[in-house]
Each structure stands twice: as structure tokens, then as C-alpha cells.
Amino acid sequence: MARATGDTMKLLRHLTGYLPVNIANGLAAFGGVYVFTRLLPADEYGRYALMVSAMALIHTLCLTWAEASVYRFTARAEEAGALPAHHRRALRLIGASLLAAWGATALVWVFVRDLHGYTAILPWIAVLLPLNTVVQTALESHRASQRVRRYALVETFRVLGGFLLGAVIAWQSGLGAAAPFAGMAAAALVAALSEGLWLRGAAAGESAPTDPPKAWLAYGLPIAAALVLDLVLSASDRFLIALFINEAAVGAYAAGYGVADKTVLMICAWAAMAGSPLVMAAYEHGGPDAAAQEARGLLTTFLLVAAPAAAGLALVAEPLSEAMIGEDLRAQAARIIPWIAFAGLLNGFMIHYFSEAFQLARKTALRAVLVSVPAGLNVVLNIILLPQLGVMGAVYATVASYAVGCGLLAAVGRRFVRFPLAPVEVLKTGLACLSMWPVIHLLPDLGGWLELIVKAVAGAATYGGAALLLNAGGARRFVADRLQSSKQDAAA
Numbered sequence: 001m002a003r004a005t006g007d008t009m010k011l012l013r014h015l016t017g018y019l020p021v022n023i024a025n026g027l028a029a030f031g032g033v034y035v036f037t038r039l040l041p042a043d044e045y046g047r048y049a050l051m052v053s054a055m056a057l058i059h060t061l062c063l064t065w066a067e068a069s070v071y072r073f074t075a076r077a078e079e080a081g082a083l084p085a086h087h088r089r090a091l092r093l094i095g096a097s098l099l100a101a102w103g104a105t106a107l108v109w110v111f112v113r114d115l116h117g118y119t120a121i122l123p124w125i126a127v128l129l130p131l132n133t134v135v136q137t138a139l140e141s142h143r144a145s146q147r148v149r150r151y152a153l154v155e156t157f158r159v160l161g162g163f164l165l166g167a168v169i170a171w172q173s174g175l176g177a178a179a180p181f182a183g184m185a186a187a188a189l190v191a192a193l194s195e196g197l198w199l200r201g202a203a204a205g206e207s208a209p210t211d212p213p214k215a216w217l218a219y220g221l222p223i224a225a226a227l228v229l230d231l232v233l234s235a236s237d238r239f240l241i242a243l244f245i246n247e248a249a250v251g252a253y254a255a256g257y258g259v260a261d262k263t264v265l266m267i268c269a270w271a272a273m274a275g276s277p278l279v280m281a282a283y284e285h286g287g288p289d290a291a292a293q294e295a296r297g298l299l300t301t302f303l304l305v306a307a308p309a310a311a312g313l314a315l316v317a318e319p320l321s322e323a324m325i326g327e328d329l330r331a332q333a334a335r336i337i338p339w340i341a342f343a344g345l346l347n348g349f350m351i352h353y354f355s356e357a358f359q360l361a362r363k364t365a366l367r368a369v370l371v372s373v374p375a376g377l378n379v380v381l382n383i384i385l386l387p388q389l390g391v392m393g394a395v396y397a398t399v400a401s402y403a404v405g406c407g408l409l410a411a412v413g414r415r416f417v418r419f420p421l422a423p424v425e426v427l428k429t430g431l432a433c434l435s436m437w438p439v440i441h442l443l444p445d446l447g448g449w450l451e452l453i454v455k456a457v458a459g460a461a462t463y464g465g466a467a468l469l470l471n472a473g474g475a476r477r478f479v480a481d482r483l484q485s486s487k488q489d490a491a492a
Contacts, residue, residue: 037326046250065220074144084205124181138195161187222364256336268348304473314338357413374405
């Protein structure tokens with residue numbers, strides 16, 4: 001019991017440390033939808049959303065494998081006193097991988113060279129790729145070594161600074177869909193200067209590497225492949241919407257998606273930032289059983305904060321879209337939000353919980369194979385449903401595909417690490433979330449921000465009371481541990 005309480009306290013401290021990143025991601029996600037759906041026409045916003053997906057695809061395909069390997073092998077290199085060699089290898093690998101990333105960017109230009117709205121964005125993507133991979137490589141090292149404060153400071157600046165600068169550029173210039181990318185590049189440049197110097201210092205010194213390059217390739221390439229498939233699962237619908245409908249429809253879809261999916265996924269990522277390193281450390285020192293025990297705290301955190309976020313977004317979709325989204329895209333986005341909020345929850349569990357078993361056991365190639373099933377299903381369903389149902393066809397395809405993916409990873413991953421499923425806790429959390437519905441439904445329709453704030457506060461208070469009453473997601477223990485942590489911090 002004492003050890004469990006200590007583990008929970010450690011998780012809470014990490015959650016608190018990563019909170020600024022979570023807040024910054026929330027402000028950027030919500031703010032990006034609020035600002036850019038007003039400053040950019042619907043087709044420009046759709047173009048921006050498509051190119052964000054294209055940049056993410058290039059980065060993931062060419063660079064993420066090395067970044068992921070930095071995270072996975074940092075702890076072992078630290079124990080062996082081989083961190084300088086570890087970081088030197090990381091710098092060499094990302095340098096070589098950048099050539100492939102720029103080649104992919106040039107290939108995109110070949111396909112869109114006659115479309116000025118897209119070619120104007122590509123130079124910014126070419127600049128962002130090296131800047132972001134330098135920063136991300138350093139961040140993965142910080143996360144693995146539990147340098148929470150530095151991670152939070154750098155990532156908060158990159159995310160929030162990029163959004164704010166992009167908003168100013170979009171407001172004051174005529175760059176259109178390229179403006180957000182210009183803002184991201186400016187913030188990434190500052191962060192890359194800081195973290196590049198840190199990486200250079202970390203790579204200085206004599207040591208021999210602990211793992212051969214083929215171990216990095218064997219671990220990182222399947223992760224990159226799986227994440228590419230994750231992107232196919234989450235972003236292919238945007239390209240298909242542009243093909244079957246138009247860019248303005250992409251804008252509406254991306255606006256609703258950005259408010260719902262990104263918000264829920266951001267909360268899941270916050271929990272994973274704090275909990276995943278603890279699960280990995282438990283696996284390295286105690287094996288699969290220790291990792292499964294540590295994962296229980298991660299699961300209860302997911303249930304406690306991510307599930308009510310998804311339910312709350314679904315229940316306030318109308319006032320949320322009215323407050324957050326530009327008038328041209330508002331009506332369609334409001335229909336999308338409830339469905340995508342649920343899909344975002346499934347996505348969060350798939351990426352940040354059930355996938356951990358494959359990463360710990362180094363079965364990332366198998367994960368990639370499994371994710372190809374929902375990714376392919378999403379493409380097929382979009383092709384079938386978009387001509388018949390319009391944008392909502394893409395929504396239904398997304399929900400179905402994430403449900404299949406989550407179930408597959410959960411079932412197969414238990415062969416390696418038996419991450420707890422806790423059906424009783426899931427049921428209690430579901431009941432606590434359901435308790436918000438009558439309260440929010442009975443409140444008057446005040447419109448806009450006032451209605452959103454009133455219903456959000458009422459829903460959160462109702463959920464909090466129900467969660468404590470049912471002890472959903474270990475709510476009582478969470479509150480007790482939080483109070484104990486506050487007392488210890490005050491005493492210190």
C-alpha cells in the first residue's frame with residue numbers, strides 16, 4: 001500500500017510538471033480553431049489543415065523513428081554511462097533522415113506545383129522539418145530522463161509561441177494558409193537554437209554506445225510505420241474529402257475535428273507524458289508484471305480526466321461551435337463534434353495506453369501490422385460513405401475505424417504486458433459521465449460563450465460529485481493523494 005501511494009504521488013508530481021504543456025496545447029488547439037477559422041476563408045482553412053497533415057506525415061515517415069529510439073534507449077545509455085555516444089548517434093541519424101524528409105517535401109511540390117496556395121506553404125515546411133526534429137530529439141531525451149521542467153518549458157514555448165506568432169502573421173499579412181506555418185517556424189527556430197546547443201553539449205565526452213544501430217532501426221522504423229498508419233487513420237479522410245467534395249468541406253471537418261479530437265487526445269497525451277516513463281522504468285527494472293501494476297495508475301488517470309472531457313465536449317457541441325468556430329464553418333462542425341469526441345477518446349487509448357505494451361516488448365512491427373487494419377478500413381469506408389453521406393460519412397468511418405483499432409491492440413497487446421482493462425472502473429466512469437447529461441440538458445440556451453461556460457461548469461461539478469460518489473477512476477484516492485501532496489509541498 002505504501003509503495004502504491006508513493007507511485008501515485010510520483011505520477012501526480014509528473015502530471016503537475018507537464019500541466020503547462022497541456023495548457024499550451026489546449027490554448028493552441030482551441031485558439032487555432034477560433035482564430036484561423038475567422039482570419040482565413042473556409043477554403044484557406046481547409047488548405048491549412050491539409051498541409052498540416054502533409055507535414056506531419058513527412059515528419060513521421062522520415063524522422064520519428066530516430067526520435068522514438070532516443071526516448072527508448074536513453075535510460076539504458078544513462079545506466080551504462082554512455083549518454084554522449086547515445087546523443088552523437090541521435091544527431092547523425094536525424095541528419096541523415098533529414099535528406100529523406102526534404103526529398104519527400106520535393107515530391108509533394110511535384111504534385112502541387114501548379115497550385116500556388118500549396119506551393120506557398122512548402123518552403124515553410126522545409127524549414128520546419130529540421131527545426132522540429134532537433135527540438136523533438138532533445139525533448140525525447142528530457143522525457144526519458146524525467147527532466148520534466150525543461151521539457152515543459154521548451155514545449156510550451158514552441159507550441160504556444162508558434163500559435164501566437166502565426167495568429168499575428170495571419171492578421172497582419174496576406175500570407176493566407178501559409179501564415180500559421182510561418183509562426184510555427186519562428187518559434188521552432190528559437191527552441192531549436194536552445195535545444196541544439198543542449199544536444200551538442202550532451203554529445204560531448206568519451207563513451208561507447210550501448211546498443212548497435214540496428215537496434216535503433218529495429219525499434220524505431222516499426223514505430224514510424226505504425227504512426228504513419230495512425231496518420232492515415234486520422235488524416236486520410238481530409239484528403240478524401242478534398243477529392244470527393246472540396247477544400248471548404250475539409251475546413252469544416254478540420255474545425256470540428258480540431259476542437260473535439262485534439263482536445264481529448266491532448267488530455268490523453270498529458271497523462272501519458274507523466275505515466276509512460278514510469279511504466280517504462282517499471283518494465284526495465286521489474287518486467288511485465290511490474291509494468292502492468294504501474295499502468296493501473298495511468299489507466300485510472302485516463303478514465304478520470306479524458307472520459308469526462310469527451311462526454312462534456314459532446315454535450316456542449318452547439319455552444320462550443322458557436323463560441324469557437326467561424327460562422328462559415330460552424331453548423332457542420334457542431335454536427336461533427338460529438339462523434340469525434342468519442343473517436344478521440346478511442347484514439348487516445350489506442351495510441352497512449354494499449355500501444356505501450358508493444359513498445360515495451362519491442363513488438364512495434366506487430367503493432368504496425370495491426371494498425372494497418374483500421375487504417376485500411378478508414379480509407380475504404382471513406383470511399384464508400386463520402387459520396388453517399390457527405391462529411392458525416394468521414395465521421396462515421398473514423399469512429400468505426402478507431403473502435404476496431406483499439407480493440408485489436410488491446411487484445412493482442414495483452415500477450416506481452418497485461419495492461420489492466422478494469423471494466424468495473426470503466427462502467428463507473430461511464431455512469432459519472434452520463435450524470436452530466438440531464439443537468440446540461442435542463443440548463444437554458446443562453447448562446448455563445450455564456451452558455452458554454454455555464455454548461456461546462458455545471459457539467460464538471462456534476463461529474464466531480466458523481467465520480468467521488470462512485471469512486472470512478474479512483475477519484476477518492478486521487479483527491480486524497482493530491483491533498484497529501486499539497487501538504488508535503490507546503491511543509492517543504
